Amino acid sequence: MLPALIPAIPFFSACILMLWWKRLNHISVTVIACGSIALSSLIALIVAATVAGQDQLPLVQHVWQWMQVPGFTAGIDFRMDALSVVFTLVITIVGLLIHVYATGYMQEDEDYGRFFACMNLFVGSMLVLVMADNLLLLYLGWEGVGLCSYLLIGFWYKDPANGYAARKAFIVTRVGDTAMAVALFMLYQYTGTLNIPEILQETGGLWTRGDGVVTLIALLLLGGAVGKSAQLPLQTWLPDAMAGPTPVSALIHAATMVTAGVYLIARMHSVFELAPAAQTATAVIGAVTLVIAGFSALVQTDIKRVLAYSTISQIGYMFLALGCGAWSAAIFHFVTHAFFKALLFMAAGAVIVALHHEQDMFKMGGLRKQLPGVFWVFLIGAASLTAIPFVTAGFYSKDQIIWLSWSAAGGHTAYWLAGLLGALLTGMYTFRMVFLVFYGEVKTKVHRIPGPVMMVPLYILAFLSTVAGFIELPHTLGHVTIFSNWLQPVLPAVEVLHESLAMEWLSQLISAALALGGIWLAWHWVIKKPGGMTEFLSMPGQLWLQGFWRRGWDMDALYDALMVKPFVYFSDINSKDLIDKIYTGLAQLMGWCHNMMARTQSGVLRWYIMGVVLGAVALLSVLIWRLYEI
C-alpha cells in the first residue's frame, strides 16, 4: 500500500487546506502543510529502501481501475523503479525543505492557508506524474502541475500583471501539452496501450530505427517536454513566472514543473532511441537554449529573473544530455540542479525579504556583512551552479554532460562548444549576481534578518549541493558510478565513442577554466572597473544588443506579432458572429417574457379575476372536450 500513499498524503492535506484554511489557525495550517510532505518523504525513503533491497525490482501498485472500455484500460497504478525513485525522493525532500522555508517566507501573508493548499497540490500532482504507470495517469499529473503553476504564479492576484504572467504560463505550456496529447493518441493507435513498460517493450518490434511514425511521435513528445521545461521556443513563460512568491519559484524550478519534460524524455527513452532525428532535435534545442538563456541572464537586473534564465540554461544542459543519449547524466544534473537551484532561489528570497521586497540587484549591495549566513549559502549555491571544480556537485554533473556531449555516440563538437560557452556564461552571470548583491557599497538598509525557519533548509540544501556530486565521479577522478548504476535497470548506459582519459581531462580543464574565467570577468566588470563596464556597454550597438538580450531575444515580441495580434484581430472580427446572435436572442427573448409576466401583476383586482375566469373556462373546455370527445 506504500507507493500510493506518497502522492495521496499531499493531496489529502491539500483538500483539507482548501476546504478549511479560513477556519484553521496558523499553526495547524503549518503542521498540516509541512507534516504531510514530511510524511510523504519518509514513505518515499522507505519505498526507495524496499526497491533497493529487492535488487531494484520495480514496486508496482494497482490502486483503482480508472476507466475500462473495450480495448482500452487505464488504471490508477503507481510504479516505483529506479528512475521514479530518484524523482520522488528529490520532489519530496526538496519540496519539504521549500515548505519549511515557505512557512517563514509567507508568515505575514493573509492567504497563508491558500498558499499551502496550492503547494501541496503541486507536490502531489508532480508525484503522480513521476510515479504513474501509464501515460494517461502521467498526463493527469502533467496537467495538475500546469494548473498549480497557474494558481501559484498568480497567487498575488490583486495585481493584474501577476494574473497575466499566470495566464501566460498556462497558455504557453498548453501549446506543448497539445503536442503531447497528440503523441499519446498516436502511441495508443500504434501500440494499443498507454502502459509505459508495455510501450517501451513494444516499440522495438513495431518500428525500425528512423521510421517516420516513431520520429513524429518522439517529436510531439519533445514538444510537450519543451513546453513544460521552458526550452526554445516555448521558454517565454518562465521568466514571467517570477511573479509568484519566491518559494513557488524554487518549487517550480527545482523539484517540479520544469523537470517534468526531462522526466518525460527519459521515461520514453526507447521511443527517442528509435528516432535519431528527434534525438538530434532534443540536443540542438538544449544546446541553443542553454546559450541564449545564458546571454539573457547576463543582462538582467532582477535577481529572480537571472535565476529563471539560469534554470532555462541548466535545463538546456539536461536536454543536451538527453539528446546525446546520456540519460543518466541528465538525471544526475537534475538532482544536483534541484539542490543548488532551490538553494539559490530561497537564498535570493531571503535577500528579497530582508530588503523589503526589493528585487533590483543594482539597488542591493554590500550584503555580505549584514546577512553573512545568507551570503555563505548563496555563495555555495552559486559555486555549484558555476561548477567550481572538485568541491561542488554542479561540477560533477555538468562536466559529465559537457564531456559526453562530445564523446557519446550522439555527441558532436558543436554541442561540446555550446556547452563550454554555456559554462563561461554561467560563471559570468552567476558571479555578476553575487558581486552585485553581496559586495560593493551598501545601498539599502536590511529590514528583517531571516529566522532559523528560513535558514535551516538553506543550510541543508547547501550541504546537499556540495556532497551530492560525490555519488558519481568521472573516470579521471576516482570513477565512482553509484548513480548511473542505480539507474541502469531503467535507463540504458551511454555509448561512449571516444574513450580517452587525456581528452576527458582536457574537456574538464577547459570547462573549469572557462567557469573560473567567467567569474574573473564578472569580478573585473562589477568590482574592479565598474566604470569600464559602463563604457563598454555604451558602445554603439552594444546598448541595443543588451536590451535585446534582456528582453529574452525578443521572443515575446515575435509571438506578439505572429500569434497574439492576429488572434486578437480575428477574434475582434469574429465577435459579432451568428452563434453569438443565437445566445443574445435567447437572452432577449427571456427578458421580454419577464417583462410580460411582470406586467400581468398590475395590482388591479378585476384583471386578476379575469385571469382566474379565463383559466377556469379553459380548464372546463378541456374537461368537456376530453369527456365528450367533441
Add this chain to the structure above:
Amino acid sequence: MNIHPTTAGLLLAGILFVLGLISVLIRRNIIFMLLSVEIMLNAAGLAFVVAASHWGQPDGQVMFMFILAMAAAEVSVGLALILQLYHQLRTLDSDEASRMRG
C-alpha cells in the same frame, strides 16, 4: 313545453352564477364586488341542492351548509378588509388599491 325541475334549477344556478361573475368583473366598487361574490356562492349552493334532490342524496345539502358557513366567514374578513381599505384610501374603488402590483 315542460322543463324538468332539475334542469330548471341548474339553469337558474348557472344564470345566477354568470350574473355574479359579470358583476364581479365590471364593478369597481368593492362592496358590490363582495355582494357579487356572495351571489356566485349562492348559485353554487343552489346547484348543490338541486343535484342532491335529483339523486335523493343529502350530501349536496350538507355541502350547502359548508358553503353558508364559509360565506359568512368570508364576509366578515372581507368587510374588515373593506373597512381598512376605506380607512387608508378614503374610497371604495378597487382599482385605487393597486399598490400591491409587482
